[in-house]
Amino acid sequence: SAVISQKPSRDICQRGTSLTIQCQVDSQVTMMFWYRQQPGQSLTLIATANQGSEATYESGFVIDKFPISRPNLTFSTLTVSNMSPEDSSIYLCSVAQGRGNTEAFFGQGTRLTVV
Amino acid sequence: AQTVTQSQPEMSVQEAETVTLSCTYDTSENNYYLFWYKQPPSRQMILVIRQEAYKQQNATENRFSVNFQKAAKSFSLKISDSQLGDTAMYFCAFKKTGTASKLTFGTGTRLQVTL
Numbered sequence: 001s002a003v004i005s006q007k008p009s010r011d012i013c014q015r016g017t018s019l020t021i022q023c024q025v026d027s028q029v030t031m032m033f034w035y036r037q038q039p040g041q042s043l044t045l046i047a048t049a050n051q052g053s054e055a056t057y058e059s060g061f062v063i064d065k066f067p068i069s070r071p072n073l074t075f076s077t078l079t080v081s082n083m084s085p086e087d088s089s090i091y092l093c094s095v096a097q098g099r100g101n102t103e104a105f106f107g108q109g110t111r112l113t114v115v
Numbered sequence: 116a117q118t119v120t121q122s123q124p125e126m127s128v129q130e131a132e133t134v135t136l137s138c139t140y141d142t143s144e145n146n147y148y149l150f151w152y153k154q155p156p157s158r159q160m161i162l163v164i165r166q167e168a169y170k171q172q173n174a175t176e177n178r179f180s181v182n183f184q185k186a187a188k189s190f191s192l193k194i195s196d197s198q199l200g201d202t203a204m205y206f207c208a209f210k211k212t213g214t215a216s217k218l219t220f221g222t223g224t225r226l227q228v229t230l
Binding site: 001033041042043044045048058090092094102103104105106108109111 | 212217221
């Protein structure tokens with residue numbers, strides 16, 4: 001399985017600022033996924049990132065708020081822009097691998113607190 | 116759209132005992148995948164077990180097994196010989212076939228293994 005490293009592991013940010021989360025994979029992957037997990041809740045997909053093309057966002061998420069970069073097959077970033085306390089969540093990076101690319105593997109997540 | 120329901124917010128089991136976590140889902144798809152993920156306090160999402168919908172045989176991975184009832188759209192997880200390290204949040208997840216398809220997660224069950 002892929003080894004996925006996310007940075008930072010946690011951060012406390014002031015409202016109105018932006019934070020960029022990095023996701024590094026130890027092997028080349030076609031698709032990377034960014035999820036949000038609000039406190040005490042399940043995971044919700046923010047967007048899917050393909051190398052060389054714009055990310056595809058899920059309903060309720062927009063590029064201006066969550067810009068994503070995917071410069072190569074092993075790296076992606078998610079920026080949380082103009083943060084508010086409602087953005088306090090765990091953000092997780094994921095890749096599809098395994099048999100038929102059907103298994104999702106996750107980074108350790110970034111715990112973001114906005115004050 | 117797919118939905119995944121976990122009706123047990125919290126469960127408790129004694130060490131060495133067996134526990135079953137419930138999951139139901141709704142889909143119009145015929146081919147898909149189902150997963151159980153474990154999320155310990157470290158936040159890392161760990162794949163526990165997967166099931167292909169076209170396979171009638173229930174998946175097993177060591178102490179973990181599933182009871183997959185396709186007609187009933189039910190996918191429960193049985194943990195045998197529970198260990199303290201099994202304490203975690205457990206998420207049931209659904210994925211349509213195709214590498215671009217996202218994971219849809221249930222709301223999770225918090226499992227506490229006690230002495």
